[in-house]
Amino acid sequence: MSLAKRLGALLKEKKLSGNALAKKVGLTQQSLWEITSGKTKQPRNIGKIAEVLGVDPGWLLFGEKTNAVQNISSYEIKQHVPLLKGEKIKEFCENMNKTLDKDTIFIGIQGKASDKTFALEVNGDSMTAPLSTKRSFFEGDIIIVDPTLKPENGSFIVININNEPTFIQYVHNAGKTYLKPLNPQYPTLEMNKKMEINGVVIQVISKV
Structure with a gap:
């Protein structure tokens, strides 16, 4: 629709x-x-x-x-958060409202989150899993991201890889941390110090 x-x-x-x-x-x-x-x-x-x-x-x-x-x-709305483009995320986390302009779209979310929380539209199919798996995200979905939370094993996060905010799963195994797409056609990456976590995904608004 x-x-x-x-x-x-x-x-x-x-x-x-x-x-x-x-x-x-x-x-x-x-x-x-x-x-x-x-x-x-x-x-x-x-x-x-x-x-x-x-x-x-x-x-x-x-x-x-x-x-x-x-x-x-x-749909009980508790808070509104800005829908950001990828290049605005780091600036928003550092300066918050100073980053926003009059055309910024705000998304209603359920529950309360930190005032640094933002929304991001999913691009591409790297987080679209095979049909046999339970969890999957599709292009056009809106993810709600809280930068104040620390990821746990299995968390879905947004992380800066080569200056590009990337939506991916955080996996910790045998003392190492990996970044795993849900789509097996994309490679799993080992996390390094140059990669900066932008936040943990706390909600998703799925596109029809």
């Missing part, structure tokens, strides 16, 4: 017209039409739209595994 379809279903569920939503959010009717028609796929004011509709902006923008509109309101 696309953003446009989720938004349309919400308007129908809440018996709210497009014009009424546009007024509440401060959008022109043309801008709202571009969103509901699917022309605009990542509107800058998604946070305000989600707030007015009483839903999680991450769900509205990317979707979750459930398509049931009635389940949307049951």
